[in-house]
Amino acid sequence: xxxxxxxxxxxxxxxxxxxxxxxxxxxxxxxxxxxxxxxxxxxxxxxxxxxxxxxxxxxxxxxxxxxxxxxxxxxxxxxxxxxxxxxxxxxxxxxxxxxxxxxxxxxxxxxxxxxxxxxxxxxxxxxxxxxxxxxxxxxxxxxxxxxxxxxxxxxxxxxxxxxxxxxxxxxxxxxxxxxxxxxxxxxxxxxxxxxxxxxxxxxxxxxxxxxxxxxxxxxxxxxxx
Amino acid sequence: xxxxxxxxxxxxxxxxxxxxxxxxxxxxxxxxxxxxxxxxxxxxxxxxxxxxxxxxxxxxxxxxxxxxxxxxxxxxxxxxxxxxxxxxxxxxxxxxxxxxxxxxxxxxxxxxxxxxxxxxxxxxxxxxxxxxxxxxxxxxxxxxxxxxxxxxxxxxxxxxxxxxxxxxxxxxxxxxxxxxxxxxxxxxxxxxxxxxxxxxxxxxxxxxxxxxxxxxxxxxxxxxxxxxxxxxxxxxxxxxxxxxxxxxxxxxxxxxxxxxxxxxxxxxxxxxxxxxxxxxxxxxxxxxxxxxxxxxxxxxxxxxxxxxxxxxxxxxxxxxxxxxxxxxxxxxxxxxxxxxxxxxxxxxxxxxxxxxxxxxxxxxxxxxxxxxxxxxxxxxxxxxxxxxxxxxxxxxxxxxxxxxxxxxxxxxxxxxxxxxxxxxxxxxxxxxxxxxxxxxxxxxxxxxxxxxxxxxxxxxxxxxxxxxxxxxxxxxxxxxxxxxxxxxxxxxxxxxxxxxxxxxxxxxxxxxxxxxxxxxxxxxxxxxxxxxxxxxxxxxxxxxxxxxxxxxxxxxxxxxxxxxxxxxxxxxxxxxxxxxxxxxxxxxxxxxxxxxxxxxxxxxxxxxxxxxxxxxxxxxxxxxxxxxxxxxxxxxxxxxxxxxxxxxxxxxxxxxxxxxxxxxxxxxxxxxxxxxxxxxxxxxxxxxxxxxxxxxxxxxxxxxxxxxxxxxxxxxxxxxxxxxxxxxxx
Numbered sequence: 001x002x003x004x005x006x007x008x009x010x011x012x013x014x015x016x017x018x019x020x021x022x023x024x025x026x027x028x029x030x031x032x033x034x035x036x037x038x039x040x041x042x043x044x045x046x047x048x049x050x051x052x053x054x055x056x057x058x059x060x061x062x063x064x065x066x067x068x069x070x071x072x073x074x075x076x077x078x079x080x081x082x083x084x085x086x087x088x089x090x091x092x093x094x095x096x097x098x099x100x101x102x103x104x105x106x107x108x109x110x111x112x113x114x115x116x117x118x119x120x121x122x123x124x125x126x127x128x129x130x131x132x133x134x135x136x137x138x139x140x141x142x143x144x145x146x147x148x149x150x151x152x153x154x155x156x157x158x159x160x161x162x163x164x165x166x167x168x169x170x171x172x173x174x175x176x177x178x179x180x181x182x183x184x185x186x187x188x189x190x191x192x193x194x195x196x197x198x199x200x201x202x203x204x205x206x207x208x209x210x211x212x213x214x215x216x217x218x219x220x221x222x223x224x225x
Numbered sequence: 226x227x228x229x230x231x232x233x234x235x236x237x238x239x240x241x242x243x244x245x246x247x248x249x250x251x252x253x254x255x256x257x258x259x260x261x262x263x264x265x266x267x268x269x270x271x272x273x274x275x276x277x278x279x280x281x282x283x284x285x286x287x288x289x290x291x292x293x294x295x296x297x298x299x300x301x302x303x304x305x306x307x308x309x310x311x312x313x314x315x316x317x318x319x320x321x322x323x324x325x326x327x328x329x330x331x332x333x334x335x336x337x338x339x340x341x342x343x344x345x346x347x348x349x350x351x352x353x354x355x356x357x358x359x360x361x362x363x364x365x366x367x368x369x370x371x372x373x374x375x376x377x378x379x380x381x382x383x384x385x386x387x388x389x390x391x392x393x394x395x396x397x398x399x400x401x402x403x404x405x406x407x408x409x410x411x412x413x414x415x416x417x418x419x420x421x422x423x424x425x426x427x428x429x430x431x432x433x434x435x436x437x438x439x440x441x442x443x444x445x446x447x448x449x450x451x452x453x454x455x456x457x458x459x460x461x462x463x464x465x466x467x468x469x470x471x472x473x474x475x476x477x478x479x480x481x482x483x484x485x486x487x488x489x490x491x492x493x494x495x496x497x498x499x500x501x502x503x504x505x506x507x508x509x510x511x512x513x514x515x516x517x518x519x520x521x522x523x524x525x526x527x528x529x530x531x532x533x534x535x536x537x538x539x540x541x542x543x544x545x546x547x548x549x550x551x552x553x554x555x556x557x558x559x560x561x562x563x564x565x566x567x568x569x570x571x572x573x574x575x576x577x578x579x580x581x582x583x584x585x586x587x588x589x590x591x592x593x594x595x596x597x598x599x600x601x602x603x604x605x606x607x608x609x610x611x612x613x614x615x616x617x618x619x620x621x622x623x624x625x626x627x628x629x630x631x632x633x634x635x636x637x638x639x640x641x642x643x644x645x646x647x648x649x650x651x652x653x654x655x656x657x658x659x660x661x662x663x664x665x666x667x668x669x670x671x672x673x674x675x676x677x678x679x680x681x682x683x684x685x686x687x688x689x690x691x692x693x694x695x696x697x698x699x700x701x702x703x704x705x706x707x708x709x710x711x712x713x714x715x716x717x718x719x720x721x722x723x724x725x726x727x728x729x730x731x732x733x734x735x736x737x738x739x740x741x742x743x744x745x746x747x748x749x750x751x752x753x754x755x756x757x758x759x760x761x762x763x764x765x766x767x768x769x770x771x772x773x774x775x776x777x778x779x780x781x782x783x784x785x786x787x788x789x790x791x792x793x794x795x796x797x798x799x800x801x802x803x804x805x806x807x808x809x810x811x812x813x814x815x816x817x818x819x820x821x822x823x824x825x826x827x828x829x830x831x832x833x834x835x836x837x838x839x840x841x842x843x844x845x846x847x848x849x850x851x852x853x854x855x856x857x858x859x860x861x862x863x864x865x866x867x868x869x870x871x872x873x874x875x876x877x878x879x880x881x882x883x884x885x886x887x888x889x890x891x892x893x894x895x896x897x898x899x900x901x902x903x904x905x906x907x908x909x910x911x912x913x914x915x916x917x918x919x920x921x922x923x924x925x926x927x928x929x930x931x932x933x934x935x936x937x938x939x940x941x942x943x944x945x946x947x948x949x950x951x952x953x954x955x
Contacts, residue, residue: 014604021607055596079603081596086657102599103606103639188702189659217662217697 003027005113006047008038008064009079010056018051021106027113035059039067049116050076054091062094069095073152075116079104092193097154098180099190115181116154130163130222131211133202142202154179155198162212166222169215195220297532298525305521306514313510324502328495333451333470336490339400340472343392343488344449347476350388355479381406384479385425388486393427401430401456403487405440431457431464435471435487443485449474456491467491531559535566547574588653595646602639609635637773644775648758651782658701658786660811665696665705665736669727672709676717684722685742687713691729698736699811700787708780708791709738712803715776716742719801732819734809739820741802747795755793756781780805788812794822796829 005022009015010033019029032041035056042050050068054061065076078091078099091099100112126137134143137160142149151159157179162170170178172188180190199206210223292299385404393402405424424432434456443450449472456469473487534551541549550570553563609631616628650656666689673687680687709727716725720742728739747755754760759774777791784791787807795801806818823830 011600011604014600017604017607020611024611081599103603106607106610217664 003117004045004047005029005049005051006042006045007031007051008035008056008061009033009051009053010035011053014053018109021109022113025110035061035064038064042068042072047074049113050074051113052076052078052096054078054080054087062090065091065094065096069152073150075153077112077116088187088189089193092190093197095152095197097152097194111181118181128160128163130159130166131202131224133159133163133211135160135163144202149201151198151201154194155201158194158198159202159212162220162222166224169218169221171219175219191220298522298529301525302518302522306518309514309517313513317506317510320506321499321503325499328499329492332490332492332495336400336470336472336488337451339490340474340488343402344474344476344486347388347392347486350391351384351476351478354384381479381482381484382425385484389425389427392486399490401489401491402427403430403432403435403489405432405435405485405487406482429458429460430489431459433457434469434489435473439471439473440485443473443475447475447483454489456489467493468496528559531562535562538566538570542570542573547577584653587649588655591646591649591653591655598642602635602642606635606639641773641775644773644779647779648775648782651779651786656782656786658704658811660699660701660787662697663700663702663705665698665700665729665738666692668702668706668709669729669738672706672713673727675710676713679714679717680725683717683720685717685720686724687717687727688724689727689729694731696729696731696736698731698807698809700807701783704783704786705805705807708783708805709740711776711780712738712740712805714772716740716744716801716803718772720744723800728820730819731809732817734813735806735815735817735819736809737804737806737818737820739802739804739824741800741824743800746797746799747793747801748797752793752795752801756791788815790815790818792822794824794827796827799828 003022003026005027007015007018007022007029009018009031012033015031015033019031022029030041030045030047032038036059038052038056038059052061052065056064059067061078065078068074068076075098076096078096079102080087080091080099081102088099097116098112100109128135128137132144133149135141136143140153140156142151142156142159158175161175161178172191175191176182176188195212196206199209199212202211203209213221213223215221293303385406389402389404393400403424403426426432434454436452436454439450439452439454451470451472454469454471455466456471458465458467469489469491471487471489473485475483475485478484531551538549538551547570550567551563553560553567609628612628613632616625619625619628669689669692673689676687713725713727721744723743725740725742728737728741730737730739756777758778760777761774781791784805784807788811789805789807791803791805793801793803802822802824804818804820804822806815806820808815
């Protein structure tokens with residue numbers, strides 16, 4: 001199994017501990033402590049997943065997250081000490097797929113990392129249509145009128161989950177379970193932020209979404225194709 | 226004007242409406258009502274018109290009263306107008322009086338001297354006439370003496386006529402003359418011949434101008450008399466009256482008989498003068514009043530305008546625009562007001578800025594502490610976890626135990642830290658509400674599911690009531706879940722292994738969740754203290770689940786953040802209920818909670834409900850527990866169920882004022898065995914909670930259980946339970 005994890009954290013003790021835990025679970029950790037060097041190391045190591053501390057010296061975690069997201073759809077899991085809405089939402093909006101709030105238990109972290117890596121392992125040949133979009137699940141591509149729209153793996157998963165059952169209304173909890181792999185209900189802000197990000201990419205008018213429709217008080221569903 | 230005219234006929238602007246209405250209404254009313262038409266006719270149109278009018282007048286009155294109250298300027302101007310009007314009127318009256326008296330005095334003086342001259346003239350004429358008669362010559366007399374004055378003697382009538390004509394010709398219209406013979410008082414009451422003979426007047430003056438009293442006085446005293454009178458003039462066009470003064474004297478005429486001579490002076494000229502003065506004064510007064518009003522308006526404007534500006538600015542300050550200041554010019558009182566106002570505003574601004582800064586710093590500090598503490602704690606946590614996982618491999622038993630302790634205490638430390646940070650976030654005002662429409666049933670279900678392991682460990686059945694309909698409200702689901710988790714865990718911890726129920730209720734503007742337990746309950750006064758930080762019901766009590774002592778404080782803060790209520794109710798030994806009430810929509814006010822704080826099955830309520838009369842200490846000898854037919858059911862339930870089944874009797878024992886007698890149970894015998902019924906029902910419900918198969922039937926047997934309380938009271942709880950099972954199968 002692929003398992004190269006880049007740990008971007010300035011706290012050496014925590015980084016080392018993370019390394020011990022991940023190694024124990026069969027991952028290959030690599031480290032960088034400085035936000036300015038993070039991108040260079042990322043390019044060198046080409047990790048399968050990035051663990052990113054939001055508070056870093058030099059360039060802060062948010063900027064690093066944006067830089068990485070700008071050139072890669074690799075899963076990014078934030079480590080944050082702040083569970084305040086603003087911090088979490090800013091982190092998610094800058095491109096992180098998921099987050100873990102300190103202090104976390106090792107098992108929790110490993111579960112999150114595995115959930116983010118799992119999806120790449122099970123490609124199924126499938127062609128889906130949602131709205132005026134055509135989704136090639138195996139080819140990991142979304143096209144509108146022949147032009148492909150770049151999505152991160154997580155956004156793609158979210159769209160596929162909705163498109164597979166266009167008749168169903170998905171609650172945020174169900175989406176958390178299916179897309180993020182949370183067993184228990186967690187932070188529904190994850191869903192909200194990522195739906196917004198997804199809409200900004202696939203909707204013709206993100207203010208009036210037609211593909212990912214909000215069902216007030218319940219959740220989301222795929223728009224009519 | 227406005228008030229009176231429209232009552233008689235509709236006001237012009239009402240005319241269109243009421244007139245048209247009346248026009249349409251009339252034939253209809255007549256056609257419909259036949260004879261009584263006219264009565265209807267009169268009532269129908271006028272009542273609304275009067276109503277409209279009254280409303281209009283009232284509205285005007287209310288508006289002007291509001292304006293009166295609001296505007297100092299209006300009050301000052303109006304007061305000035307009223308007062309100056311009073312002063313001017315008073316002054317005018319006084320001045321007019323002076324002028325009139327002065328004019329009158331002068332007139333009377335002039336009249337007296339003219340009358341004196343006239344009387345003298347008359348005497349002289351008479352003396353000349355009689356002298357000429359004696360001297361047989363009439364050369365010196367100015368009087369025409371040809372009219373029967375032969376023989377030196379003239380008769381009285383002729384004399385008087387001659388005299389009046391003579392005297393009045395010298396008056397040039399200033400006065401009139403009346404002469405009367407003594408035999409004709411007044412003259413006007415007599416026959417025509419007597420009148421002509423009795424009195425002679427000049428011009429059109431009527432003899433009735435002379436007051437009768439004056440005539441009599443003159444006749445009796447013979448001295449000169451004066452009086453004010455109305456001078457009556459009889460012209461062919463009619464009778465005119467004019468104020469004037471009359472002066473009369475008794476003289477002796479021909480034949481040595483006395484006659485009365487009156488001079489009448491009208492005030493015509495003086496009245497004109499007086500009118501002119503009055504007009505002038507009135508015009509001057511009106512001008513003075515208007516000018517005074519204008520001056521008052523100007524002066525108050527000078528004072529009121531800055532005050533109004535200050536009021537406006539302080540409103541804006543209160544609205545949060547702290548930069549607003551008054552313009553200050555000069556050094557007068559208004560300027561001082563402005564200066565001190567600005568000082569106050571500046572002080573406020575500084576204070577608020579400081580507080581804001583303080584709040585910001587504290588928030589920042591909390592955030593920093595949070596981060597700084599959490600990062601090393603994460604490392605420790607992970608290390609401890611690794612050690613804990615590997616504890617079996619340790620050679621040393623104490624090392625194994627240490628790893629376990631480390632793990633457990635880290636959990637506690639972690640929850641304490643997060644609770645502390647949460648509390649300080651509330652204190653710093655940094656807590657943000659993220660509300661969305663949520664069905665509270667789902668939240669409750671999640672909480673109940675999560676608390677299930679603890680409930681099993683405690684042996685407390687956990688059930689949800691009132692989840693048939695959606696209970697949707699705009700809430701922050703994370704916070705509400707935290708609150709409910711806290712309440713449920715608390716209830717389980719203090720529930721003594723008895724049932725814990727979570728009730729949902731919704732009413733118009735609010736939703737409520739109540740968490741009820743039947744455990745140790747709360748002593749009086751504890752219901753508010755439970756929300757104090759680090760407060761513990763019993764410090765000696767074992768901390769089995771290791772709460773931080775901040776849970777309920779945070780729960781209360783969470784409820785407050787929603788604009789909701791979190792309240793506790795409890796009775797010692799009877800359990801407690803915590804009720805969370807939340808507005809349906811964010812920012813709305815809660816009128817009342819959809820759920821009573823004191824549950825229906827509280828001991829007090831049951832004491833009332835069981836017998837239908839207020840509970841009172843039984844005068845009858847309380848039967849021993851074993852003897853009473855109601856008890857075995859409860860006791861059996863208690864024995865078998867180990868808690869909730871004992872609800873009835875257990876509660877009975879703890880009733881206030883009741884030594885040990887089964888109060889509700891004793892009442893129950895006379896009231897369909899309510900206590901036992903409760904006991905039996907509890908068992909049934911407990912069964913239902915335990916086995917999912919029976920849950921569908923839980924409502925049925927529950928109701929029936931209480932309905933046939935009489936029977937259930939004679940049965941054992943076990944039998945009741947069997948019944949429930951049977952029905953569940955059915």
